[in-house]
Amino acid sequence: MLIRVLGSAAGGGFPQWNCGCPNCRGIRDGTLAAVARTQESVAISADGRGWFLLNTSPEIRAQIEGFPALHPRDRRHSPIQALLLTNGDLDHCLGLLSLRESHPLLVYATERVRVGFAEKNVLHRTLERFPGQVTWRTLKPGRREELLGVDGRESGLVVEALPVPGKPPVHLEGLMPPDPDDNVGLRILEERTGRVLAYVSGVGAVTESVRQALDGADCVFFDGTFWSSDELRTLGLGEKRAEDMAHLPVGGPAGSARQLATLGAARKIYIHLNNTNPLLREDSPERASVTTAGWEIAYDGMEITL
Ligand SMILES: [Zn+2]
Numbered sequence: 416m417l418i419r420v421l422g423s424a425a426g427g428g429f430p431q432w433n434c435g436c437p438n439c440r441g442i443r444d445g446t447l448a449a450v451a452r453t454q455e456s457v458a459i460s461a462d463g464r465g466w467f468l469l470n471t472s473p474e475i476r477a478q479i480e481g482f483p484a485l486h487p488r489d490r491r492h493s494p495i496q497a498l499l500l501t502n503g504d505l506d507h508c509l510g511l512l513s514l515r516e517s518h519p520l521l522v523y524a525t526e527r528v529r530v531g532f533a534e535k536n537v538l539h540r541t542l543e544r545f546p547g548q549v550t551w552r553t554l555k556p557g558r559r560e561e562l563l564g565v566d567g568r569e570s571g572l573v574v575e576a577l578p579v580p581g582k583p584p585v586h587l588e589g590l591m592p593p594d595p596d597d598n599v600g601l602r603i604l605e606e607r608t609g610r611v612l613a614y615v616s617g618v619g620a621v622t623e624s625v626r627q628a629l630d631g632a633d634c635v636f637f638d639g640t641f642w643s644s645d646e647l648r649t650l651g652l653g654e655k656r657a658e659d660m661a662h663l664p665v666g667g668p669a670g671s672a673r674q675l676a677t678l679g680a681a682r683k684i685y686i687h688l689n690n691t692n693p694l695l696r697e698d699s700p701e702r703a704s705v706t707t708a709g710w711e712i713a714y715d716g717m718e719i720t721l
Pocket of ligand 1: 438
């Protein structure tokens with residue numbers, strides 16, 4: 416399985432347009448040992464020809480242009496076979512609206528995520544210009560299914576979605592009650608090699624379902640949004656704790672690094688990093704502590720052959 420990180424930052428990206436925190440300032444003035452990052456999306460492929468995108472960020476256009484394997488091979492063509500959404504957060508699905516140039520799209524999402532994005536949303540009509548412009552295929556938690564491309568070809572990849580602790584996207588709070596299918600982790604099995612990718616880029620706690628998603632995976636992408644619960648408050652950027660936003664922090668005695676210390680995956684990678692996270696700084700003690708524990712920090716352009 417070929418894996419290419421198109422974007423590795425949380426919502427807002429790094430730096431974020433309206434943020435003057437020490438990280439964002441430091442990357443703008445060139446004094447920080449870090450690289451800029453776009454919002455989270457990862458492309459995967461079994462054959463290097465047809466690609467599946469895990470989440471579709473607002474920066475999708477530049478992300479496609481920055482990765483030649485995703486360029487058209489004909490006058491009207493795209494190697495993108497389908498898009499998979501892990502939740503309805505805008506940093507994960509706003510990019511769909513940028514792919515509106517009359518091209519058939521296949522989108523895998525839970526029914527909850529489809530309803531939240533497609534119904535009562537007048538902008539969704541830009542993906543309804545002709546019959547069949549967008550086809551939604553339901554990710555039914557716990558069901559294993561072959562990933563099919565928009566052209567109906569088999570991909571050699573099997574997907575299973577598992578509900579993991581999350582919440583509805585901010586713009587749907589109060590409109591839809593929380594539901595277990597608001598947020599899923601993905602297990603993707605490559606049939607030819609038996610290799611498994613576990614993708615859990617947003618998660619509020621390590622539960623049995625999360626462990627099931629990670630179990631035996633060869634490569635794990637995990638929620639690296641915040642280092643600590645009170646990261647935003649400490650920096651004077653807001654009152655919400657990481658847990659209020661359904662993100663389990665990486666650091667501390669109850670953090671994910673400690674809870675997942677025995678994870679056996681050959682590659683363990685934190686992704687969806689918020690611009691305030693000290694893990695972004697290559698010379699930070701926080702970075703050194705997770706690196707020592709075998710974790711990697713995703714960056715835009717990171718490639719893995721599984
Ligand atoms: Zn910032």
